Amino acid sequence: DADVTQTPRNRITKTGKRIMLECSQTKGHDRMYWYRQDPGLGLRLIYYSFDVKDINKGEISDGYSVSRQAQAKFSLSLESAIPNQTALYFCATSDRTEGAGYEQYFGPGTRLTVT
């Protein structure tokens, strides 16, 4: 089984709809992240969480919200989806081991299309 899973893998939704993307991990890591990937722009950080009570905005948090329901679960919500949120979304985790370089482990991605 994959260590970091994302649901759904693909989603098409309409402008103005609320949508939630879910991420679960079995790696036991405290730190979780949401990124979006756009062609030619690489990956950009949306939100990150150090633990259940610690959530932080990333580079491009406007229009998004998150919920850390448990150590293993981190959800991303689009309250009112708009077409320029069409992208590939990745969840990632990392451990707190000093010296590990804070390597991150990525889920398979969710392809979201907003029409």
Next chain:
Amino acid sequence: GDSVTQMEGPVTLSEEAFLTINCTYTATGYPSLFWYVQYPGEGLQLLLKATKADDKGSNKGFEATYRKETTSFHLEKGSVQVSDSAVYFCALSESSGGGADGLTFGKGTHLIIQP
């Protein structure tokens, strides 16, 4: 702020050719450096990493050396295969502040290997 610049793609090579993908970075502290690879339809996988100056990361025939004096982390492989066709991302994680606020990615380089 931190930034990563990598060569634009696509890069097209013949099988068994030598590969170099350039990556330079700007950071305020002492970052860890990573190369991630994304195969078609998949998430990102860590290819190699280096956590301090002069370290060499290596994996699957790929190598990259952390050059602090030139702020570079170029990816090399002596003889590429068709199966190396993918998008390659250079990334950094700042060590100051714990380095846990996410990775900063380059825009990605699409590598195409022709038989």
